Amino acid sequence: xxxxxxxxxxxxxxxIVREFEAGHxxxxxARAALDVTNDVAVRTVVRDQRPALVINCAAFNDVDxxxxxxxxxxxxxxxxxxxxxxxxxxxGAIFVHFSTDFVFDGEKHAPYVEEDRPNPRSVYGIxxxxxxxxxxETPRTYVLRVESLxxxxxxxxxxxxxxxxxxxxxxAGDEVPVFVDRTVSPTYTPDxxxxxxxxxxxxxPPGLYHCVNSGAATWATVAERIANHLGRPLKARPLxxxxxxxxxxxxxxxxxxxxxxxxxxxxxxxxxxxLETFLAAExxxxxxxxxxxxx
Numbered sequence: 001x002x003x004x005x006x007x008x009x010x011x012x013x014x015x016i017v018r019e020f021e022a023g024h025x026x027x028x029x030a031r032a033a034l035d036v037t038n039d040v041a042v043r044t045v046v047r048d049q050r051p052a053l054v055i056n057c058a059a060f061n062d063v064d065x066x067x068x069x070x071x072x073x074x075x076x077x078x079x080x081x082x083x084x085x086x087x088x089x090x091x092g093a094i095f096v097h098f099s100t101d102f103v104f105d106g107e108k109h110a111p112y113v114e115e116d117r118p119n120p121r122s123v124y125g126i127x128x129x130x131x132x133x134x135x136x137e138t139p140r141t142y143v144l145r146v147e148s149l150x151x152x153x154x155x156x157x158x159x160x161x162x163x164x165x166x167x168x169x170x171x172a173g174d175e176v177p178v179f180v181d182r183t184v185s186p187t188y189t190p191d192x193x194x195x196x197x198x199x200x201x202x203x204x205p206p207g208l209y210h211c212v213n214s215g216a217a218t219w220a221t222v223a224e225r226i227a228n229h230l231g232r233p234l235k236a237r238p239l240x241x242x243x244x245x246x247x248x249x250x251x252x253x254x255x256x257x258x259x260x261x262x263x264x265x266x267x268x269x270x271x272x273x274x275l276e277t278f279l280a281a282e283x284x285x286x287x288x289x290x291x292x293x294x295x
Contacts, residue, residue, distance in 0.1 A: 004051040004093075005029060006036050006084065007058030011161060012098065012146070012189050014154030016055055019193035027051065031058065036080040046087035053200060054088040055096040056081060059128075063102070064247040066124040073123055078130035089138040094206075096196055097135040100128045101147035101184070106251025111185075111216065113257045114145075114208045122248040136208065142199055144192070144211040147254055150278060151189030161189075166223050167279065170232050177237045179219040179244070184254045185212035186222060188274035195266045204264040213271035216255035225272065229279050 003020045007013040008028030017028045027049055034045055036058045046054065059077055060066060066073035081097055088095035102125035103118040120126045135143050150161035159165070163186055169176045195211050198204075217225075220236060227234035241250055258268050269277075 001025065001053060002027065002049065002051040003053045003055060004046065004049055005055045005057060006034060007031070007056065009154040010057055010059075011149055011151055011154060011159065012192065013057030015151055015189035015193040016057055016196065019190065019197050020055075024053075036084060037075045039083040042080070042083045043087045043090070046084075046091050046093070050091060051088075051093050053094045053096070054084060054091075055196065056084050057098065059098070060124070063122060063124045063250075066127060067122065067247045070123045070127070073127040074130070077124070077127035078134060081131035082134040085135045085138040085141060089140070093140070094200060095135065095138060095141045096200070097131065097141070097143050098192075099132045099143050099145040099208075100125070101145060101254040101256060102251060103129040103132065103145070104251055104254070106253045108253055111255040111257035112210070114210060114260055121251065124248060125251075132208070139206070141206050142196070142204075143208045144196065145209070145256060146187050146192055146211050147256065148184040148186040148212075149189055149192075150186060150275075152278075152281070162219075163222065163226070163275070163278070166219075167226050167230065167282070170223070170227050170230055170234060173232070173235070175235045175237050176223055177239050178223045179240065180238045181218065181240045182250060182252055182254070183216050183218050184222075185214070185216045185256050186271045186275065187212040188269075188271075188278055191268055191274055195261065195268065198266050199264060202265055204266075209261045209264070210256040210258055211261055211266075212256045212258060212268065213274045214258055214268050215270045215272065217271065222271075222275070225275060226279065229276065 002025045009030040060073045105119040150163035
């Protein structure tokens with residue numbers, strides 16, 4: 001199967017490419033190779049490549065920057081998704097797109113399910129929700145909501161996520177600013193990639209899925225777990241959403257439920273297990289064993 005991946009050099013895109021390279025013909029397209037905001041370029045590339053599967057990992061992920069430049073966020077997170085989804089549909093291809101926990105307001109006190117009403121509180125969240133709606137207008141589409149990504153970097157040395165930054169600070173003995181009142185479901189990018197491959201290869205029903213490592217914790221708890229694994233002291237600087245100087249509003253409670261994904265046959269490891277795998281791979285100088293924990 002030919003698989004076209006946009007945003008292929010990013011944190012998630014690189015994981016998708018590594019996963020699908022085993023057994024599929026992958027066409028990885030970084031930003032320099034395809035401007036996904038150019039509708040003509042998108043349609044031309046998809047028409048010429050004739051993929052069976054298009055996976056969109058390109059996104060405007062600067063949450064605070066989106067507040068300063070809403071048009072840029074909308075171009076990449078909404079209208080580019082519309083172009084890709086329509087091009088995939090015209091080619092008869094399956095389309096996969098990734099969304100975010102920021103489509104919710106964070107006022108709930110139990111993990112969000114796919115049927116919960118979105119209520120984004122930021123430009124970033126609004127732009128991503130529009131992308132969800134545009135993608136789901138086309139058939140044979142999977143939209144996976146993910147959050148708090150961490151994992152091995154892409155080929156251009158892209159960042160490893162907030163969790164990787166926390167680990168670096170702890171190793172260096174630096175102070176670590178962490179939210180004590182923001183609950184998340186940290187998610188390991190190789191686990192997301194395996195989930196996508198399973199959904200597609202098993203021909204699971206298309207639609208909206210939450211795809212995170214199971215469980216949830218505050219960022220303070222995550223930092224404590226990292227410090228314990230590394231055997232280093234944690235010099236935490238506690239933050240709250242009220243005291244942090246952030247341009248965009250963050251949802252306070254962001255845990256997502258994997259129940260629908262599990263019903264489709266995809267079991268996600270816990271965030272604690274994923275964290276151990278990530279840190280062990282970093283300490284060993286590798287990226288873990290691909291396929292070692294297929295859902």
